[in-house]
Amino acid sequence: MANDLLKRFSSIRVFTKGGKMAPHKPLLLLYALSRLKNEKAERIDFNDAEDVVSPLIQTYGPFNAKTTVAYPYARLANEKSNIWWIEQHDKNASGDLNLTEARDRGLKAGFSNDVLAAFRQNPKLIDNVAVNLLERNFSPSLHQDIMEAVGLYLGDDEIEAVIRRKRDPKFRYKVLTAYYEQCCVCKYDIKMNGAAIALEAAHIKMHSAGGPEEVNNGFALCVIHHKLFDLGAITVDKELRVKVSERVVGDWGRRLNDEYHEKEISTPRSEQLLPTPQYLRWHNEQIFKGIV
DSSP: OHHHHHHHHHTSOOBOTTSOBOTHHHHHHHHHHHHHHHHOOSSEEHHHHHHHHHHHHHHHSOTTOOOOTHHHHHHGGGSTTOOEEEOOOOBOTTSSBOHHHHHHHTOEEEEOHHHHHHHHHOTHHHHHHHHHHHHHHSOHHHHHHHHHHHTOOOOOTHHHHHHTTTOOTHHHHHHHHHTTTSOTTTOOOOEETTEEOSEEEEESSOGGGTOOSSGGGEEEEEHHHHHHHHHTSEEEOTTSBEEEOTTOOSHHHHHHHHHHTTOBOOOOSSGGGSOOHHHHHHHHHHTOSSOO
C-alpha cells in the first residue's frame, strides 16, 4: 500500500506548458499534509491555504509566477492519481476557480477518501509522502525552510537517511577539493580543526531532476550563496559569471548585486572539472528568477 501511495503522489504533473518547473502542487500538498498531521484536518479552507501557500509559490515557483494557490487547489483534483478532492464549485472563463466564490465560501478541499484511509491506517505514511515530495521537487538546502513555512515537522530520525539515501557521500569531498575548499562566489574558506565549516557542495542541476553526483555538476558554495543559488536569487551563466536576479531587494540585495553581479566565479583546479554547460543552462532556465 505504501509503495502504491508514493507512486500516486509521484505521478503529479509539476511542469508548465513551457517546460518550466512549477512546484505549486507539491507546496499545497505539503501544507495539506501538515494540517492533517498536526490538527487531524482532513479538509482545508481555501482562505487558509491562500494565506500560507500563495506566498510560497512566489518564493519557490518559477520566475514571474503569477499563479496563486487557486491553480493547484482545483487542478489537483483533475490528476489521474485521484489523490485530491474538492467541493463542487463554479469556474471562470479559463476553467479555473472563481476566486470570489472560493474566498466567500471558504471552499473546502483535501485528500481523497482512500488516501485519507491509508493515512489513518498508517500515520507514518504522511512523513514518507512529505519526504518524497520534497526530494522530487526541491533542492535539499530548501527542505527545512519549506517544512517550517507550512508547519510540517518530521519526527523520525530515519527521515534524514531516506532523504540522503541516493546521495554519494564522496560528492561533497570531491567538489570542495576541486574548488580549493572555498566558496566559488565569495571565496569564504573558514576551517575549524582542519575541516571546512559552513561550506557545501551544491548541485547545479538538481539530483531529483537527473543531475549526476559529479564535480562537473557541482559548485563549492558557502551556506548563504548555496541557499541563494537554490532559490534562484543567483545563477552562473555559460561564461562562468555570477548573475543576480533583479527580484533581489534590500540593502544586502544591493550589496550582493554590487559585489558579485557579472563577477567571474573562482574556477576549479583543472578544465576537466569545469561545470558542464548543459547543467548551467538547466539552472539558468529552470531555477534562476531573472534574465540571463
